[in-house]
Amino acid sequence: MQDLSLHILDIAENSIAAGATEIRIKIVEDTGKNLLLLEISDNGKGMDSKTVQQITDPFFTTKTVRKVGLGIPLLAQAARECCGDLTIKTEKGKGTTISACFQCDHVDRKPLGDICNTLIVLIASNPEIDFIFEHRKDDDVYTLNIADIRKELDGVPLNTPEVIKIIKDDISAWLIIANNMLQ
Amino acid sequence: MARLTIEDLKKIKDKQKATFSLREGGYRAKVTVHMGTCGIAAGAREVMTVLLDEIAQSKAEDVITTTSGCAGLCAREPMVTVELLNKPPVKYGDLNKEKIREIFKEHVLGGNPVEKYALVVGSETTY
Numbered sequence: 001m002q003d004l005s006l007h008i009l010d011i012a013e014n015s016i017a018a019g020a021t022e023i024r025i026k027i028v029e030d031t032g033k034n035l036l037l038l039e040i041s042d043n044g045k046g047m048d049s050k051t052v053q054q055i056t057d058p059f060f061t062t063k064t065v066r067k068v069g070l071g072i073p074l075l076a077q078a079a080r081e082c083c084g085d086l087t088i089k090t091e092k093g094k095g096t097t098i099s100a101c102f103q104c105d106h107v108d109r110k111p112l113g114d115i116c117n118t119l120i121v122l123i124a125s126n127p128e129i130d131f132i133f134e135h136r137k138d139d140d141v142y143t144l145n146i147a148d149i150r151k152e153l154d155g156v157p158l159n160t161p162e163v164i165k166i167i168k169d170d171i172s173a174w175l176i177i178a179n180n181m182l183q
Numbered sequence: 184m185a186r187l188t189i190e191d192l193k194k195i196k197d198k199q200k201a202t203f204s205l206r207e208g209g210y211r212a213k214v215t216v217h218m219g220t221c222g223i224a225a226g227a228r229e230v231m232t233v234l235l236d237e238i239a240q241s242k243a244e245d246v247i248t249t250t251s252g253c254a255g256l257c258a259r260e261p262m263v264t265v266e267l268l269n270k271p272p273v274k275y276g277d278l279n280k281e282k283i284r285e286i287f288k289e290h291v292l293g294g295n296p297v298e299k300y301a302l303v304v305g306s307e308t309t310y
């Protein structure tokens with residue numbers, strides 16, 4: 001996995017597979033603390049404690065199609081490679097939160113990558129899911145709440161190309177500002 | 184919501200309401216991009232991004248996209264399944280930007296499956 005935006009997509013796909021109707025994606029960049037935090041939480045079916053125990057074992061998956069679960073172990077590895085870690089909070093029937101933290105300026109820290117396309121792919125292909133995206137960069141914060149947008153649309157499908165376009169423009173505009181803040 | 188304004192959404196809403204019945208009747212084509220871990224690592228997100236661009240450019244309002252999980256065939260990722268109304272699904276593999284563009288034009292818009300990229304036609308359980 002080349003960058004963190006692809007990991008986010010992969011972890012969010014787990015939430016979709018778990019039947020989530022609401023998925024929160026949170027990115028926190030704290031330059032002062034030299035910390036990068038990713039958090040994906042959902043209201044899907046959750047996991048029992050046995051699954052959680054097995055989950056960081058790279059030879060485990062509950063799927064029958066293929067023998068190895070890869071997604072979570074790969075993100076855990078990416079975090080540990082830069083003095084970070086991955087934690088799983090989950091309750092059967094309630095939902096799951098996957099958090100990964102990274103030392104921001106670590107040489108091995110993967111770049112965030114194309115966050116915009118990750119969000120657009122998720123939103124356009126799952127128009128019934130309430131995605132909430134929050135990106136904090138030091139004192140600045142951007143939030144995108146799909147449930148609010150859906151309300152405004154009043155029955156017009158969220159995956160209408162024109163709607164997707166304005167959502168994409170909105171995220172891009174924020175990311176340009178956020179990236180400029182870096183320098 | 185940062186800059187995206189209520190007025191922007193309202194404009195789209197009013198315009199779309201007029202043509203809405205077109206979509207209400209269901210979709211003519213559904214394209215599923217396999218978004219398992221291997222698929223994502225092999226470029227599935229880019230394939231989906233190209234698809235969304237093509238749909239927007241061609242104004243194909245009756246085409247929808249969705250994602251599915253692991254398809255159990257890592258080596259052939261990125262993979263896509265194209266389903267046209269009343270036609271058997273066609274599964275494609277080893278895709279990239281150029282191939283998915285060709286499949287979109289020929290198969291999704293034109294109705295003719297692109298045999299050279301097809302893995303399976305019909306049942307999902309052939310392999």
Ligand SMILES: Nc1ncnc2c1ncn2[C@@H]1O[C@H](COP(=O)(O)OP(=O)(O)O)[C@@H](O)[C@H]1O
Pocket residue numbers: 014015018042044045046047051055060061062063068069070071072073095096220253
């Ligand atoms: N958000 C989630 N909700 C419920 N179960 C999950 C969630 N994320 C992961 N799981 C469980 O953990 C397993 C391992 O996930 P992962 O490492 O991504 O591998 P894979 O998705 O390929 O199986 C999944 O098969 C699933 O059973």
Ligand code: FES
Pocket residue numbers: 066219220221222252253254255256257258
């Ligand atoms: S993720 Fe590798 S075959 Fe499914």
Ligand SMILES: [Mg+2]
Pocket residue numbers: 010011013014070071072220
């Ligand atoms: Mg997974």
